[in-house]
Amino acid sequence: MDYFEGGERLNLMQVLDNREWREKYQKQLMASFPTAVITSVKLNLPGPIKTSPKLQSVFQNIINDLNPVFKDLQIIKEASFVDQITGPEIFFVTSGCLKLVKQIMITFEESHLLGRLLDLDVMCQNADKQLSREELGFAPRKCLLCGKDAKTCIKEGNHSLAEGYSQINKMLHNFEKSKMIVPQMTQSQVVDAALTGMLYEVSLGPKPGLVDPISNGAHKDMTVFTFIDSSLSLQPYLNEAYRIGNQFKGTDLPRMFSLLRNAGIRAEKDMFAATNGVNTHKGAVFSLGIMVTAVAYATQKGITNLLTIQKVISDMTQDLVKNDLGKNNLRNSQNQQTAGERQFIKYKIPGVRGEAEKGFPIVMNLALPFLCEQQGNLNQRLLNTLMKIAGNIDDTNLIKRAGNATISKDMQHWSMTFFQIGGSYTPEGLKFLNDLDQMFIKRNLSMGGAADNLILTIFLARLVGSL
Numbered sequence: 001m002d003y004f005e006g007g008e009r010l011n012l013m014q015v016l017d018n019r020e021w022r023e024k025y026q027k028q029l030m031a032s033f034p035t036a037v038i039t040s041v042k043l044n045l046p047g048p049i050k051t052s053p054k055l056q057s058v059f060q061n062i063i064n065d066l067n068p069v070f071k072d073l074q075i076i077k078e079a080s081f082v083d084q085i086t087g088p089e090i091f092f093v094t095s096g097c098l099k100l101v102k103q104i105m106i107t108f109e110e111s112h113l114l115g116r117l118l119d120l121d122v123m124c125q126n127a128d129k130q131l132s133r134e135e136l137g138f139a140p141r142k143c144l145l146c147g148k149d150a151k152t153c154i155k156e157g158n159h160s161l162a163e164g165y166s167q168i169n170k171m172l173h174n175f176e177k178s179k180m181i182v183p184q185m186t187q188s189q190v191v192d193a194a195l196t197g198m199l200y201e202v203s204l205g206p207k208p209g210l211v212d213p214i215s216n217g218a219h220k221d222m223t224v225f226t227f228i229d230s231s232l233s234l235q236p237y238l239n240e241a242y243r244i245g246n247q248f249k250g251t252d253l254p255r256m257f258s259l260l261r262n263a264g265i266r267a268e269k270d271m272f273a274a275t276n277g278v279n280t281h282k283g284a285v286f287s288l289g290i291m292v293t294a295v296a297y298a299t300q301k302g303i304t305n306l307l308t309i310q311k312v313i314s315d316m317t318q319d320l321v322k323n324d325l326g327k328n329n330l331r332n333s334q335n336q337q338t339a340g341e342r343q344f345i346k347y348k349i350p351g352v353r354g355e356a357e358k359g360f361p362i363v364m365n366l367a368l369p370f371l372c373e374q375q376g377n378l379n380q381r382l383l384n385t386l387m388k389i390a391g392n393i394d395d396t397n398l399i400k401r402a403g404n405a406t407i408s409k410d411m412q413h414w415s416m417t418f419f420q421i422g423g424s425y426t427p428e429g430l431k432f433l434n435d436l437d438q439m440f441i442k443r444n445l446s447m448g449g450a451a452d453n454l455i456l457t458i459f460l461a462r463l464v465g466s467l
């Protein structure tokens with residue numbers, strides 16, 4: 001998800017006009033409240049885009065975190081919030097001395113996940129000059145990308161705007177994940193959430209190429225009942241995955257993953273036994289098992305958030321692509337290789353292993369926030385989320401069936417078209433999905449990877465209370 005999406009590019013005149021307006025407004029506040037301290041807060045973003053719908057909501061969340069730091073100061077005037085094309089700004093008028101308030105602000109800036117994206121100015125009528133960070137004993141601001149002195153990096157033009165935007169998007173995703181709280185839950189609550197993911201996914205329709213209650217899609221060997229049998233056969237494994245995470249002590253998380261993997265290999269056998277040898281949830285055994293174990297481990301000590309759970313997942317699966325797919329580790333005979341292994345050799349696509357190593361960013365950064373924003377009934381919300389995922393991943397399942405990685409570009413186009421005609425809310429959008437299903441059946445295509453990502457998204461949405 002790009003937080004700058006929908007933002008308007010500013011020209012120099014607009015920036016200069018805003019600066020003039022701010023100076024004038026700050027002077028008015030100081031003249032009206034000569035003994036007060038004025039604190040102005042705005043986003044400090046590089047480049048021509050200073051606001052967007054998503055940036056405005058992030059700014060509001062930051063201010064919610066900032067408000068408590070004023071609790072020991074007297075609020076002399078209700079904070080004034082302005083929202084302009086040059087970005088959201090807020091002005092606090094409080095008691096206190098300039099130095100104290102400046103120290104409080106810099107401490108907030110240094111400690112908050114997004115402190116570096118804020119421009120916090122503190123001033124008062126009687127002060128003859130602004131106090132600098134260095135005068136207050138704080139180190140100069142560091143560059144967001146390389147940690148060197150920010151002023152030096154800007155002067156030397158060490159980084160491109162694209163690099164800056166990418167780093168800022170990463171920081172904003174991490175901030176929003178830190179706000180997605182996962183309460184401590186019982187084992188059966190977590191396992192039920194996982195089963196809900198599998199059962200909701202297969203019940204959703206119409207899904208292009210995939211199995212749902214109306215159409216078996218491009219799968220001649222499976223029906224919705226096969227998936228129900230498969231899901232129920234995996235309940236013992238999901239309980240074991242929870243126990244592995246809940247009982248694991250220490251920080252050797254690759255060891256915790258290897259315990260899970262052994263359980264997962266056994267679970268695959270249970271799945272194949274329940275489905276007469278048909279692969280229904282091989283991907284989910286891997287991905288959902290990792291998530292259940294990570295949630296159980298992260299919440300051992302109490303409430304946590306999606307950012308800490310994502311870190312556990314990445315720590316569990318570090319070097320997984322190298323260990324599983326590296327040239328010396330691949331299975332020997334060609335015909336023994338799986339789709340994922342063949343595609344890694346041919347296209348260097350890391351598939352689900354690569355996603356796991358990164359902590360499932362498609363689920364955490366894109367699909368879950370997208371699902372939370374969706375309106376309408378559950379089927380509509382989940383269909384839109386499935387198509388959003390499908391347009392943003394390299395699905396090794398789809399690529400295997402298409403026989404060519406260029407299918408990912410086609411899938412991006414189909415996903416964009418779906419949303420352009422109203423997505424799941426319009427008859428045209430639903431007709432588009434049914435037509436796509438027919439075309440997928442004809443071409444034997446299926447987007448199993450998107451479906452697996454949806455299962456994970458539903459699981460997490462249940463845990464954070466969004467579903």
Ligand SMILES: CC(C)(COP(=O)(O)OP(=O)(O)OC[C@H]1O[C@@H](n2cnc3c(N)ncnc32)[C@H](O)[C@@H]1O)[C@@H](O)C(=O)NCCC(=O)NCCS
Pocket residue numbers: 260261262263264265268281282283284285286287289338339340341351352353355393394395396397400447448449450452453
């Ligand atoms: C890593 C796994 C999924 C094997 O992958 P493999 O190379 O066999 O298959 P492949 O990569 O083609 O896809 C596996 C599954 O991932 C899903 N998938 C494909 N692309 C993606 C993606 N971009 N994001 C998420 N899921 C995806 C597909 O639906 C598919 O079902 C796992 O089954 C495994 O590790 N198997 C070895 C035995 C084992 O350890 N099993 C227990 C795992 S806990």
Ligand SMILES: Nc1ncnc2c1ncn2[C@@H]1O[C@H](COP(=O)(O)OP(=O)(O)OP(=O)(O)O)[C@@H](O)[C@H]1O
Pocket residue numbers: 201202209210211212217219278279280281282283284397401446447448449451452
């Ligand atoms: N509703 C669904 N319908 C079909 N596949 C799904 C569904 N939900 C998830 N999947 C994923 O897609 C995979 C099934 O796709 P596919 O049949 O292509 O896999 P495969 O068994 O590896 O391939 P093949 O059938 O050629 O052996 C499952 O392993 C699962 O991860």
